[in-house]
Amino acid sequence: MKHTIINALFLSAAIACISCEDMLDYQPKDRLSPDTYFKTETDCELWTNNYYTVFPSAEGIYSEPYDVIVRDVLADEISGVRKPMPTDGNWNWEKLREMNFFLSRASQVEDESVRLEYEGLTRFFRAYFYFEKVKRYGDVPWVDRPLGSDEEELYKGRDSRESVMEKVMEDVDFAIANLPEVQNVYRVTRWTARALKSRIALFEGTFRKYHGLDGYEEFLQACVNASEPFLTGPYSIYTSGSTPYQDLFTSQNAIETEIILARAYTSAISGMTHDVNGHLTGATMGRPGMTRNVVNMYLMRDGSRYTDQENYAIKTFVEECKNRDLRMAQTLRTPGYKRIGGSKELAPDLSRSTTGYQLIKYLTEEKYDANKASTNDMPLFRLAEVLLNYAEAKAELGTLKQADLDNTIRPLRVRAGLPDLDMEEANANPDPYLSSPETGYANVTGDNKGVILEIRRERTLETPMEGLRYWDIVRWKEGKRFEKPIExxxxxxxxxxxxxxxxxxxxxxxxxxxxxxxxxxxxxxxxxxxxxxxxxxxxxxxxHSTQQRIWNEARDYLYPIPTDDRVLTQGAISQNPGWNDGLPF
Incomplete structure (x- = not known):
């Protein structure tokens, strides 16, 4: 099935790459015409398959380098070197034109049910597209139709975050209403749309809450509503085998029990492999390592806090690995670790890890170590994230109950070999390590402080290397964490x-x-x-003991707008606060 989907993507690319501009100008007999295309389900499928390329590559998922994982070169975001540039590959609108072009022609589809499904799919991707833009830039121009080269709207300014996010939620709601309910780990379905809405709404709700913007309650409740069907739905936390958490990410084919949508990889097609094995074991591939700060967050197997132990800060590696959350040994090389398919015990290799906490998440057999030979699928959405979203949204709203934790956090802790999270106990005794400005999250306050911190602990340890961490820090307004020493x-x-x-x-x-x-x-x-x-x-x-890390609270939660677009629109596209690009408008 994985190979079939990938082949379909390649076929669709040939069609989707036909220039929309050319098609509007003339229709030679040997070219497809927009007036005769978009009639059948096959037409719709081939065109929309190309949307899937907007999802991040495998490297974009597993190589996050911020405060949980660090590499041998600091990310620009945390080293203070970002500045406005003429162009920015993320300020790109080509895929939006493809989506809007399809929507402008969707009325040609002869079967109404087919039309609604593919309109839903297109609006799913438009919601995803715009969500990624809002996360990065805040206000962005909203465009919902294909524009000609001479239209004034090409030079319009940015629409407000509020209005764009309202449109995004409309799009994802349409997708939920019209996409098929059936599970499909390689195709967007109604379940994928619910998972996307859960992610979008949690981000926007908590961003607004911690950044002092209005309307956060509406988004947090939308997250709860989108996530709730998963509590009784067809997905479950994967627990098979002795190392289920590790297996979830090393499986060659995405495990459909828990994974809602994955990006497929295979050696059968040129260019459809990635290099996670090289990234994790090579001496010149970034040398990623987990930070001590995050390793300290793993609980003891009895549920007690590691950082409550006397002299925890000076325990050597063998001692600190004893009796910890099972995810620790399925994310890092710990004593007794053997490579999948191997028999030799392997210690952490400091020549291949900046911190010595060497990662094994996604790491497969040695036969995949050759340059870009890895073919394990990359999860894009999975149940664990949705459950964490649900628990966090309810905790931030003040509506969380113990039963909610039992339905969401408990399954994750069962897999990790930990006892249940007790809401009353957590709130009565918030973890000093997690609430400290030096080691945790200083912004959390209120009656649910303790349980919010515990949910953040679960999210931090459940989702490293999944492309979520930077945006978690952004929405929580905890950017100063990036300035802390990397130990x-x-x-x-x-x-x-x-x-x-x-x-x-x-x-x-x-x-x-x-x-x-x-x-x-x-x-x-x-x-x-x-x-x-x-x-x-x-x-x-x-x-990075000699390299300064700088986070500007008044500027760095948004990226700068590329200056070429500011010049092109003669200042109609404004610059984000704090970014001085030298332009007179």
Whole structure:
């Protein structure tokens, strides 16, 4: 089925790439005509298949580099180097024209049920398209018809966030009403549209709440309403096998039990592979690692907080991995880890991870390690996110009950080997680590502070490397987290270390002129050059210890508008606050 869908996408691209401008100018006999096309379901399917390319690539999903995961090069967003540029690939409107062109011709479809389904699909993608624009830029021009090259509307200014989001919600509601109810992990359905509405409404509701904008309650309630059908729907949290969380992301074919929509990959078609294995195991592919701050958030197996333990901050790796949330060992290399398909126990490799907390989420067998050889499908929407959305929206609204947590957070905790989340207990004793400005989220207040923090913990640990984290920080108005030191494994000093507890040395940290050995099984790191520790001769691994991280609260929650478009519209497209692009308008 996966291969069939991909082949259909390739076929549709040939048709969808026909220039709409050319078709409006003339119709040679050897070209498709818009007056004779869009008649049948096949016509509609071939045209709309091309919409799926608006979804992020695999790399766009798994390679997020912010405060949960960090790579060897800091993202522009957190290093303070962003500035207005002439162009920006995200300020691109080509796909919108394809969608609007179809909607302008949809009346030609002969079967009304087919017309409504493909109008619903098109409006799903238009909602997704505009949601991505609003997240990034705030106010954007709303256009709902194909424009000619001489129309004044091409040079219009930005419409308000409020009006655009109203249109987005109308589009996604139309999609929910008209898309098929059947499950399909590679095609957008009514369930996908509900999941999208859940995501959109939670983002907009919490963004408005924490950024002081009006109307947040309406969006949070819309999130609740869109998510609620999933509580009794056909999807469930995947729990099969001994490592179900890990298996969910390493499976070659998307697991339909939990995954609502996935992006398909296969080696059968050139260009339809990705490189997650190289990203996670290569020495020159970014060396991603989880931060100590987030590792500290994993609970103990009995549900107690790791950070409540005495001397938690100076525990070495073997000690800190004991009796933790099962997701930790299914996201990171921990003692006893073996590669899928392998028999050798592997310790974390600091030459391939900036923090030493080496990631294994999405990592498959060694045979996929060759350049861009990975073919495991990439989840775009899954049940776990929707359940977290539902719980968070109700907690922010003040309508959350223990039964809601039992229906949403409990299934995730069962898979993680943890006891249930008790709402009363959480609110009576909010986690100091999660509420601290230095280690957590300082903006959370009110009667539900404790449970909101716990829901954020669950979201942080359930969804790393899924393309959600940056936007979570944006909507929570917690950008100052990006300025915190990036710390990794703790080392009490120079010497030899057995990172996987198997009795053999894995790492040697030295401060002499030469390494004290040359064993091929040991990674030798010179203190101060190969490795920097937070306390000088001891402490946590420091990544980017000499690079400043800057987050401007008055500016950085929105991206700058590209200057070429500002010039083209003679200032009708305004610049976002705080971004000085030097233009006189």
């Amino acid at each position: 990794g494994l703790y080392f009490p000093g120079t010497g030899e270390y057995d990172l996987d507890g198997n009795g053999s040395v894995d790492v040697c940290i030295y401060d002499t002129e030469k390494a004290p050995g040359n064993s091929a099984d040991v990674l030798y790191l010179k203190l101060g050059s190969d490795i920097v520790l937070s306390e000088g001769t001891s402490g946590n691994v420091l990544a």
